Amino acid sequence: MTIKKISTSDISNIAKLLRNLYSELGEEKECIKNVSEQLILELIDNYKTEILKVTESNKIIGFITLTESQAIYCGGKYGSIDELYVEPEYRSKKIGAILIEKAKEVGRDKKWKRIEVTAPADNNSKTLKFYSNKEFVTAGPKLKLKLE
Template sequence: MNTDISIHRATAEDTQEIAVMVGELLEEIMDAIGVQVFNFDLDQTKTRLDDLLGREKYFVFVARSEGKPAGFVALYESYALYAEGAFGSLPELYVRPAYRASGLGRRLVSEAKSFGMSRGWTRLEVTTPPLPQFDRTLAFYEREGFTVTGGRKLKVTL
């Protein structure tokens, strides 16, 4: 594996590759927990990503090794009184298995932090996949300075 990895802000030219990696991420989560919790469609994901990037509602940084996608981090801006205004949410971070334990995840989180500071965000928030299957993911985020704030992520389908 080449350790010469570049990271850049995603453009429309990156959306197909990012959408493929989103599918890999979701499949990995569902395999680990044994439950089909996501409905993934590659074309719909790419279309959605094109739209969100184009409207600057979603920000993605892509890592490449020898021109091939190795991982990505995605962010969006949120607002809350408890957070003292604007802050960033990190809904997806994915590093392809061949690049894990290489420091790439740390580099992507660092890119996300720098981007957040440039936007004046007060913090970054992330929700891990289900525990205990993803205890290593939680440990990674804690090593990167994230702290557990309590609670669980809940949803209701509309």
């Protein structure tokens, strides 16, 4: 199993996995509609977003997206996990934990003050328990305002 940044040849596979993720989460149709290879390419080309893939036998079995931002409330630069996905047949094999450890490494290298992630509001969700077990703490709800 290896973890490294995606290349342009991985973009179509990542797009497929993103659609799987959003479908599984029951996300709005707009999220699935927004998935395009062009958008993924633009995001990784701006150097603020990194997508790291986990491969086994040359197959992408999971990924994490990390985006750099900045805010006064956290003392400067920080990162956010925008998506994290592991193929269902590879879950419960600590791949998500490995991706979180890699995210911490990236954050330390980039001198981030912290890493944030949006999790479901359901306090009993597996996702919330997963992040809590990785030392994430609840920091309040996240809301959105569409501008388009």
